[in-house]
Amino acid sequence: MLLANEEGAEHAVHAAGWFLEHAWLIPVIPAAAFFLIILFGKRLPKGGSEIGLASMIAALVIAAGTAYQWIDLVGSTEHAEAVITKWVWWQAGDTKFTIGQHIDGLAVMALLLVAFISTLVQIYSTEYVRGDRRYTHFFASLTLFSSGMLTMVLAPNMVQLILGWEIMGLCSFLLIGHWWEELPNAKAALKAFFTVRTGDMGLLVGTAMLFGLFGTFDILDINEMAAAGEWHGSKTLLMAAAVALFIGCIGKSGQFPLHTWLPDAMAGPTPVSSLLHSSTMVVAGVFLVARIYPVFHVGLDINVAGSHYNLIAIIGGITVIVAAALAFVQDDIKKVLAYSTVSQLGYMMMGLGVGAWTAAVFHIFTHAFFKCCLFLAAGSISHTASHHSFDMKKDMGGLWRKLPVTFAAWFVSTLALCGVPFVSGFFSKDEIIDSAHAYDYTTFYVVGIVGAFMTTAYMTRATYLTFFGKARGGAAHFVAGEHEDEGAHDEGHAEAFADEHADVDHQIHAHAHAAHDAHDAHGHDDAHAPAHHGRPLPFAKTDSAWAITLPLLILGFLAIVSGYLNAAPFHIEKFHEWLHSSIGIELPEAPKFEWGNAAPGLALVLAGFLVSLYISKAVYGEGASPLKGLTKRVKVFGAIHTFLVNKLYLDHLYEKVIVRFVAYPLSKAAYWTNQHILDGAVNGVGIAGKKSGQFIYKYVDQGLVDGIVNGSGTAARAAGGELQPVQSGKVSLYGSLLFGAAAVAAIVLVLVNS
Template identity: 50%
Template sequence: MLATAWFLDNAWLIPLIPGVAFFVIILLGKRLPMKGAEVGLASMAASLVLAVGTAVQWIQRTNDAGEGFVEPVVRKWTWWQNAGIELSIGQHIDGLSVMLLFLVTFISLLVQIFSLEYVRGDRRYTHFFAALTLFSAGMLVMVLAENTVQLILGWEIMGLCSFMLIGHWWEDEANSRAALKAFFTVRVGDVGLLVGVTMLYFGSNDWAVEHGYGSGFSIRGISAWALSGDGSHQLLLWTAVALFIACIGKSGQFPLHTWLPDAMAGPTPVSSLLHSSTMVVAGVFLVARLYPVFWEGFSIPDSSVNLIVVIAGITILISGLLAFVQDDIKKVLAYSTVGQLGYMMLGLGAGAWMPAVFHIFTHAFFKCCLFLCAGSVSHSGSHHSFDMKKDMGGLRKAMPITFGAWIVSSLALVGMFPFAGFFSKDEIIDNVGHNGYAVFKWIALVGAALTAMYTVRATYLTFLGQPRGAAAGEHHDVHAVHTGDAHDVDSEPALESVHDAHDSHGPRESPKLILVPIAILAVLALGSGWTNPAMAGESWHNFAQYVEPHVAHGEEHAEEAAGEDHGEEAAATEEHATEEAAATEEHATEEAAATEEHATEEAAATEEHATEEAAATEEHATGDAAATEEHDAEFPTVSHAEFKWVPNALTSLAIVAAAIVVSFAVCAALYGRKDRRLVGLTERVAPLRWGYTFLANKYYLDALYENVIVKAVAHPIAKAANWVNQNVIDGIVNGTGRAGKEVGEMVYRSVDQTLVDGAVNGSGWLAEETGEGLRPLQSGRVSQYGGLLFGAAAVGAIVLVIINV
């Protein structure tokens, strides 16, 4: 055990660094030599170093625990409390968060390197890197969340950044519409998150406080409460439904998947990051993180159908069919992402937690690689067009590295052995059947065949056959190429003028800044599956060993947690020390039976370990001791299907191989030889024409949402708001204006004209009349003045006499 665990204790720095970098780029980016890109790159590189250090120390921590329970590393700080409600911010480090911390930082760094060349000269270059950096920071905040409030914070940061990045070229109306569509569609699902978190708080708060978890916002407390049996099943059921609605929106599941393909309006690096390791993975992560709630709420181990597997099954099938009618290469990949997210959800809904999480890991590499390959083709092969039928074809010779990486990642996507996707997706399919969800296993196999077929179609149209349009050297205006849908844009016009000189040479391989990330991802698309090969022994299952939570129950849980080497989570009470001593004595006795020397070393290590634990923070230790002693588990006991080549793996491989062969033959006949029996078939045969139209219009879901639901909801609200504006607000404003006018007129007539002017005019008249009366006295005659003086003296004498009588 490490004497210190600095990286584990300070993992909160991983999201903080890119968060600070965002503000630095916004404030100072345009004054820097690389316009702020260097700050984004440096922040993601620093976060990656910290994530790798955290992973290394977590692996050591797990190895030291052996088969025992591995306590997560939880640190938190109270930042607000009122009337007994406490909100904290902190970190929750376990295998799931460690895996995603590495994945997000690694993928984000490669995407930013790719972007240096890809968006060079962009009109908002600095703002692009700022938003891209904050996007990654939001995902990292959510991954590290110790409580549901912090999880919501990271969740919403990503929602805001996705709006900014999808609408990066907002001058084009289609891009603005796509950004708004993504924002509002995801917001619909987010209502479920707010409702679910609220229900969890009021349902679990008393229990969590009593058992030392702090509050009903604690993720550990919620998980333990869900599995304790003390909560109402109905409450857990409806909470799980509310939370899953949020996951449907964020992870593009049916029926809220429609925003995801339209999000391709953003720059390709955004598409790559959004579809591989951030944003859309957030919904899957939420289910995986709060898995006990879904496990108990949907009774996953005791049923053969639930809401998660139904939605996931539908999503797999509809996305596979929609990918066939797309001419935009990025939209094919977008629907592919929708399908792969369906597989992840299917695994979680059927109790295959480990395969589903492993598919998050492998999918990130090959999906990011595929999107970057599409960007490479657009950048250097098709004059910034993404239209496979119009501007691609025959690019394998001009772009051999891009082509090779595309093939490797495509084979990983379809699940061919020995590429990464085989090890994760095949495990999902096997475990779904093993856990009693047999119908959904066959749905998953059909989805695998569809995936193979549309991937071959995209490969043929892009890299095989004869060059067409821009790939053949024909340059044309691609600033806004529409396919009948106001949202469909298959070009990146803001970059065209910057790279015209490069494109003047015709299709050729992309620069190194584009190829290096692609090559690295292609290697991982080939080899990452070998971190958890199901056909090998358990000693090879490294991913499962370090990522899947180990389940502990009752006293065994408390004893094993007491042996952990983390000061802030150690138990410092006398009772815990006694248990530690008992465990140490038993352990020492067992070791002594092996070799005396080994026992001595173990005892010394135990003594050092006890000293370190005694120095732990007492308050945190006491709370943690209460939590570990008084609850049963924080993660359910899941089963794992035994790997079998026959019939499971070979059946899947045979279906995929047959789909590849059939699809290639059809593509060669339809696009290569122009076989008359196939060309125009969907126009000649009515049922096929109807089916194609149905798919081309995306099941008319957009029409349903925009023309029916939005009109049914938004239009009445708009009319009501207009009535309130015209009759209430304007009535108040107009009434106030009229009242003011009447008061003004009254004041003018009564006060100004009558009182004020009357007083002024009266004083003037009085002065005038007084002057007229006194004017005769001002004659200038001395005799008159003498008479007046004598008369005045006489009057004064008379007055004196009267007074003195």
């Protein structure tokens, strides 16, 4: 059908330029590559990674061309309109469901970003997962993921957006659970999937409500009508739709209180964390809010005089603080970064909540580079220096001299993340905080600068633990192995690792280790020592292979310079110009930058650095200090520490309380029903219950069920087990159920229609 309609779309080409008209190719290429990898990947010399990489590069080239032509278009016309191409996908009655592209500044920015980050991550992955047992599948999933994200980004309507959104959800499940043989990974994958799905209910309900309110799925029309106030229904309905949609964004973007899946999702390979859980997938929620911003802006009364709070800003603000606090007690370097991501996503949401649209979108842009860089640096450390461990306290420390490139990339990215002046994060984050102040959202201004303080504090701690102080555990072996040649060094690696392995397993973070143990083990099986690592860059011989360090260098560079696209202190507003036309509403002018306004935030950043450095040195350093063991001696600090380590007990709430008191009674009720009401109708339900029960049971058996799911699994299993006699295997009973159900359905139809 698509092909048939293509000609129709062809003659719509006007002066916009080839790339702008054909931006829809960007997701199509990786999607095609996905199938090629699945079909032929295993037979290719590089296991299919070359197809994935080639497709991403092709997508990147088209995205770059699109961006170039878009900038050209914006420069040449006063008000650049979105380039929209649509084909009818399917039709129900008079409602046409289209598929196509909606290219405007926001879409172009996201396309370029996603294609670029995906390309770098794929390069990185060729080294990082080399020799993996499911190498081909890894690249297939990664490519399909990129395709899903790109599909979502250029969606001209909500239906296509949901399509891309769900492809991403599926791929994140596959990728987080990539090493599914280890139980925690499988659990983390399911947890991520189901938590996000919980939020997705909101997205579906919200989309349906939008259709009811506006009579269309087209994003452009929705935006225009929402901005103009032309919807069928009351304001309350629009608010309800906005809230429902936002619940979807909460799930996807890991906002409080559905953020618990994101740190667990670090069980996936590091490139996955870097791509999905820092710079693309979790940004989808923020992107959705930015995409149909007028709905939220009008529905939630953003920027209305006298309103100092709204749902988006509140959720964002809570997330900023809570996640930053949680980041402070993590020992796993990736979890620090995960909470940091959650916190930064909170900033973006908060920015959107206070009406700083451009600043929030700009923060998406800059954050992608430096957070991706941080994750890849963490991966580089664990890959090369710490025996595939991510535990900062056990296996890192004193690495900066041995990993110069990684350290440099990490360092500039940390600066960017903390919002140190003249690095990218400063320009975007400071503008969000500044806007909150200027638009009269004082609470969120305070939240913003406190968040900046906390960000600096936890990043200082992480940096200190990782790169400075005494080398510990795996890092100690690595630093000591200086004089050995490559091959021997690697052998030492494997042996030392085997020794270590046993006692590490008992630790709190045992699951992360277990996950990476296995990875490590097969890595060494397949290609012993020298072949295992690629060639490092010539000027950093002890650092990771070039495929790892090169992306780090590129991203580190961008972490510094990307901020200058919209640098308020230097009156550069390029980014704002290019993106300006993407929303159909007038937002308040961006506040004028003054160093005086930024000063409190910067002072707090400095304070955060100093305080954290002092504490880190005292607690983790070698000298004796009164601060050591403070959490054990002072009960209050101990309690706070425990509270944070247990992630605010939210997981306990979800798993213990909700599952036990909601799902468990359900299963009991099902049991009772079965015991007492043995008639055909109930039995019909029982068969359905049993079917799902069996399905889930299979996965319980294989250990693939997350705590939350456990509840529903138990419920279904209990119901299924108890209703098993219904599956008598007797045709006559099945027939009774069939005809009985048909009769009941017919009665319902008659009643509905009469």
